[in-house]
Amino acid sequence: xxxxxxxxxxxxxxxxxxxxxxxxxxxxxxxxxxxxxxxxxxxxxxxxxxxxxxxxxxxxxxxxxxxxxxxxxxxxxxxxxxxxxxxxxxxxxxxxxxxxxxxxxxxxxxxxxxxxxxxxxxxxxxxxxxxxxxxxxxxxxxxxxxxxxxxxxxxxxxxxxxxxxxxxxxxxxxxxxxxxxxxxxxxxxxxxxxxxxxxxxxxxxxxxxxxxxxxxxxxxxxxxxxxxxxxxxxxxxxxxxxxxxxxxxxxxxxxxxxxxx
Numbered sequence: 182x183x184x185x186x187x188x189x190x191x192x193x194x195x196x197x198x199x200x201x202x203x204x205x206x207x208x209x210x211x212x213x214x215x216x217x218x219x220x221x222x223x224x225x226x227x228x229x230x231x232x233x234x235x236x237x238x239x240x241x242x243x244x245x246x247x248x249x250x251x252x253x254x255x256x257x258x259x260x261x262x263x264x265x266x267x268x269x270x271x272x273x274x275x276x277x278x279x280x281x282x283x284x285x286x287x288x289x290x291x292x293x294x295x296x297x298x299x300x301x302x303x304x305x306x307x308x309x310x311x312x313x314x315x316x317x318x319x320x321x322x323x324x325x326x327x328x329x330x331x332x333x334x335x336x337x338x339x340x341x342x343x344x345x346x347x348x349x350x351x352x353x354x355x356x357x358x359x360x361x362x363x364x365x366x367x368x369x370x371x372x373x374x375x376x377x378x379x380x381x382x383x384x385x386x387x388x389x390x391x392x393x394x395x396x397x398x399x400x401x402x403x404x405x406x407x408x409x410x411x412x413x414x415x416x417x418x419x420x421x422x423x424x425x426x427x428x429x430x431x432x433x434x435x436x437x438x439x440x441x442x
């Protein structure tokens with residue numbers, strides 16, 4: 182366990198070195214948050230709620246999901262696919278650590294910094310422009326914090342599973358990553374809150390791992406969903422995706438051919 186904690190810390194520190202990218206990213210998230218929030222407010226057109234979601238609730242979800250973009254790598258994660266393409270994965274698989282757990286630690290460590298550097302600032306800036314809803318109890322804040330951690334773990338297992346496609350596609354893996362990112366952005370409530378979808382579609386998406394990465398933590402923040410339920414769902418999806426990843430990894434390593442060895 183100590184090895185993986187050290188990997189997570191190193192990943193956290195590595196992310197903290199890109200300070201110019203951090204400032205640019207915060208600015209971009211804040212601007213897109215303002216644009217998306219403005220579009221959602223226009224959709225209300227004088228209505229008090231849409232499927233039980235108030236205008237201020239919709240805006241709050243927008244800035245929470247903007248803050249979770251980098252935490253859950255919503256635009257894609259290329260760490261493993263790039264190493265497969267270059268052949269560096271051969272070295273990774275020979276290390277005296279579990280391949281899957283190693284990359285989980287790398288992902289979660291980077292996500293930890295993204296919470297601080299890319300998650301909180303856009304939300305604070307959004308609060309200067311819009312009337313955001315804030316939890317009224319310490320328990321809700323704590324529950325939300327736990328769901329953010331859970332979102333990072335679910336996302337780590339989702340992107341690990343997707344990244345393993347590189348063992349079969351190699352040069353075309355980036356296309357799969359882009360498609361997976363589009364699915365995540367759409368189904369997680371990041372593009373628009375799931376309350377804006379027809380009931381049948383929205384309720385179905387709430388049962389997916391994608392909602393556990395963004396929409397459900399946001400609903401915990403608003404006090405609309407129990408943190409215990411969400412953390413339980415996140416734990417379940419983490420286990421399911423982890424097991425699927427291990428099964429696919431077993432097939433991938435049997436397929437891997439290392440030139441000269």
